Amino acid sequence: xxxxxxFREDLYYRIHVMQIHIPPLRERKEDILWLxxxxxxxxxxxxxxxxxxMDPQAERLLTDYPWPGNIRELKHTLERACILGPQAFLTTxxxxxxMPAELARAPDDATPEKLADYLAKCERAYLTHMLELxxxxxxxTAGHLGITRKxxxxxxxxxxxxxxxxxxxxxxxxxxxxx
Numbered sequence: 001x002x003x004x005x006x007f008r009e010d011l012y013y014r015i016h017v018m019q020i021h022i023p024p025l026r027e028r029k030e031d032i033l034w035l036x037x038x039x040x041x042x043x044x045x046x047x048x049x050x051x052x053x054m055d056p057q058a059e060r061l062l063t064d065y066p067w068p069g070n071i072r073e074l075k076h077t078l079e080r081a082c083i084l085g086p087q088a089f090l091t092t093x094x095x096x097x098x099m100p101a102e103l104a105r106a107p108d109d110a111t112p113e114k115l116a117d118y119l120a121k122c123e124r125a126y127l128t129h130m131l132e133l134x135x136x137x138x139x140x141t142a143g144h145l146g147i148t149r150k151x152x153x154x155x156x157x158x159x160x161x162x163x164x165x166x167x168x169x170x171x172x173x174x175x176x177x178x179x
Contacts, residue, residue, distance in 0.1 A: 025067040025074065032063050035071065039078040040090065045132070051125040052082055053089045053118075061092050088122055124159040127152075136163045 001007035025032065036054065044051050054062070067073055081094040127145075134141040142152040156162075 025070045029063050032067075032074065033059055035074060036062050036078055039075045040082055043079050043082040044129075047083065049082060050088065051129045052085070052087075053121055053125055054095075055089055055091055058090055058092045058095050061096055065096070088126075120159060123155070124161060127155060127159065128161055131161070131163070 002009050002012050025035075033054075036059075040052050040054075043049075062074075069076075077095055078090070081090045085091070085094040087094075127141075130141050130145060131138075134144065138149050138152055142149045145152065147155075
């Protein structure tokens with residue numbers, strides 16, 4: 001705009017302190033799944049919905065899609081899917097209902113996720129959600145789930161569920177006993 005004479009050069013240099021280049025989402029594919037999981041969790045938590053997981057084909061589509069609207073488009077896509085989909089997992093149909101067929105096709109070499117792995121992910125997400133709803137109170141959460149405290153502790157240990165910040169407490173306790 002300065003070169004076209006549409007903006008004063010002295011004002012430009014007054015407001016142009018630092019320039020930060022943030023590449024578009026299509027150039028940061030490694031961030032897409034992390035952002036998608038984060039947006040999905042935030043949306044489900046805000047609406048009081050159980051957490052949603054993504055099937056492997058949906059994950060592949062998320063990373064293959066060029067995201068011309070960048071992060072805002074990704075966030076709106078996940079928000080729509082979480083609100084409209086009553087399922088425990090987000091499918092390609094929920095995420096990309098009007099997507100062109102060539103982008104929605106699964107690759108020939110795609111191996112489906114094992115049932116045990118998928119069920120463990122679902123159980124982990126649900127237990128974490130219930131623990132958060134009950135402010136990480138084990139007795140209350142176990143009561144809502146209809147299981148014993150020991151049963152909940154066993155599941156948490158098996159699924160490696162820890163309370164956020166619990167690692168720091170354990171580290172502090174260990175250093176206190178060592179020192």
